[in-house]
Amino acid sequence: MNSRSPLGFELTTSPNPNDKGRKRILDLGNGSEVIYISRFLPCDESWKWLGYLDKEIPWTRPSLRVFGRSCTQQRDICYIASEGLPELSYSGYQPCAYSWDDFPPLKIILDAVHEALPGSSFNSLLLNRYKSGSDCVAWHSDDEKLYGPTPEIASVSFGCEMDFLLKKKPSKALPAQSTSRCLKGKAADHHSFMLKHGLLFVMRGHTQRDWLHSVPKRVKAGAIRINLTFRNHWSSKHGAQEKYAFLLLFLFSLFVSVLVRVLPVVSAIVAVLVRVLPAVPAIITGSLSCLYITKFIFQHKDKS
Ligand SMILES: O=C(O)CCC(=O)C(=O)O
Numbered sequence: 001m002n003s004r005s006p007l008g009f010e011l012t013t014s015p016n017p018n019d020k021g022r023k024r025i026l027d028l029g030n031g032s033e034v035i036y037i038s039r040f041l042p043c044d045e046s047w048k049w050l051g052y053l054d055k056e057i058p059w060t061r062p063s064l065r066v067f068g069r070s071c072t073q074q075r076d077i078c079y080i081a082s083e084g085l086p087e088l089s090y091s092g093y094q095p096c097a098y099s100w101d102d103f104p105p106l107k108i109i110l111d112a113v114h115e116a117l118p119g120s121s122f123n124s125l126l127l128n129r130y131k132s133g134s135d136c137v138a139w140h141s142d143d144e145k146l147y148g149p150t151p152e153i154a155s156v157s158f159g160c161e162m163d164f165l166l167k168k169k170p171s172k173a174l175p176a177q178s179t180s181r182c183l184k185g186k187a188a189d190h191h192s193f194m195l196k197h198g199l200l201f202v203m204r205g206h207t208q209r210d211w212l213h214s215v216p217k218r219v220k221a222g223a224i225r226i227n228l229t230f231r232n233h234w235s236s237k238h239g240a241q242e243k244y245a246f247l248l249l250f251l252f253s254l255f256v257s258v259l260v261r262v263l264p265v266v267s268a269i270v271a272v273l274v275r276v277l278p279a280v281p282a283i284i285t286g287s288l289s290c291l292y293i294t295k296f297i298f299q300h301k302d303k304s
């Protein structure tokens with residue numbers, strides 16, 4: 001796939017077939033997993049993408065309200081969403097939603113991500129730019145209701161390598177101390193990944209429900225890093241469709257359970273009818289004959 005960028009160079013997403021990165025899947029347990037494909041985009045192309053994104057995207061560094069205090073977000077962001085989606089809002093900030101048509105080359109990466117993740121369907125994109133070593137993302141999970149119960153979040157990285165950390169949320173069922181003791185020797189509750197230039201990293205299943213992630217500050221102030229996080233924003237239409245499907249399923253199961261109870265009664269009535277019906281002509285003829293004989297006897301009795 002090719003598209004001419006506003007900068008005049010060809011932007012492609014067709015990775016070098018000889019250098020195509022392998023898809024690795026890490027099962028985090030309890031229905032959470034991450035996928036990473038290094039060299040998802042070829043190195044040279046990824047540098048072109050970095051240049052394009054750095055110059056063409058209208059980056060903003062928003063002011064947020066966190067625990068009642070205002071602070072500046074420690075990275076630049078931009079938000080792109082398909083038409084008709086409800087507005088995104090977090091920590092008292094509502095980013096302006098740009099359209100995919102404002103940045104047509106981004107559709108090339110969107111298509112490549114869809115191709116790499118069969119069944120995925122992303123309709124919004126949050127772009128992050130880390131300009132210096134002090135830019136970062138604190139521990140959080142992207143578990144907003146608008147992403148649904150098991151969000152799939154696919155992120156493509158460009159530029160300077162940064163660490164991506166995952167840590168398990170404390171279990172609600174057990175006190176914090178006994179949780180770590182219980183998990184000892186079992187599945188790890190911390191993971192660290194290197195977000196390399198051109199890498200596709202995906203979190204899915206219950207990862208947002210059960211895990212926190214962060215991109216910590218770098219000790220050495222390095223070069224710029226840009227990251228694209230593709231998300232599927234549940235529209236109210238999806239929610240309504242789900243409720244409607246649930247109602248239909250409920251009515252159908254109610255109908256089946258009533259049918260299962262009523263069916264034996266109906267079949268008993270049918271069985272009785274099947275036995276009685278052939279006798280009906282005989283019963284009618286017999287009754288009429290009786291009537292006629294009784295009438296005949298009474299008429300002759302009156303005359304005599
Ligand atoms: O920069 C990254 O790789 C992660 C960004 C992130 O976690 C987010 O935008 O929610």
Ligand SMILES: [Fe+2]
Binds near residue numbers: 140141142213
């Ligand atoms: Fe995140």
